[in-house]
Amino acid sequence: MDKELILAKCREMCKSTLMETLDIEFIDVSENYLVAKMPVTPRVHQPDGVLHGGATVALAESVGSAASYIFLNTSEFYIRGxxxxxxxxxSIKEGDVFAKATFIHKGRTTQLWEIRITDIExxxxxxxxxxxxxxxxxK
Structure with a gap:
């Protein structure tokens, strides 16, 4: 597994997408997980100044779908949530959040992911x- 090549591929997929808009960056990968981070700034706040749940879910779906993309044969399949x-x-008001997607189930048709969103601590x-x-x- 070429970790840097996979991360570069993930970063390339983000161009001109919601992931780029939210400043989501893929930062780590192994044989069974993928990690991305997102800055918590006013761009992703709800009106009372904390991280919006929708932005959190967008981060989670982005990292889980990207993980399916890199761990499955996508030359033959499209991946959809x-x-x-x-x-x-x-809640969190500032800093970075990290999303780590790990397989719960890796089926040929469906995959189930657990995505833990954590802060720097x-x-x-x-x-x-x-x-x-x-x-x-x-075809």
Whole structure:
């Protein structure tokens, strides 16, 4: 596994997308997880000045879908998110949040991810489950 090549590929996918808008950056990968970070600034705040749950879920779906993309044969499949649920446990006003996606289930058709959103001190901000599906590419 060429870690830097995979991270570069993930960064390239972000150009001109929501991930670029939210400043999501992929920072670590291994054989069973992918990590991204997102700065918590007023751009991703809800009106009372804390991280918006929607931005958190966008981060989680971005890292989980990207993980499916890199861990599955995407020359033959499209990856799509089909269900997501999030529990927001702690608020954060500034700094960075980190999303670590790990497999719960790696099926041929569906994949189930756990995405832990933490702060710099590893406090759990949100816990997210994402289901992705691998759809065959048609010719």
């Amino acid at each position: 089909i269900e997501i649920s999030a529990n927001h446990l702690k 590893d406090n759990l901000i949100s816990l997210v489950k994402l289901t992705t599906i691998a759809l065959p590419k048609t």
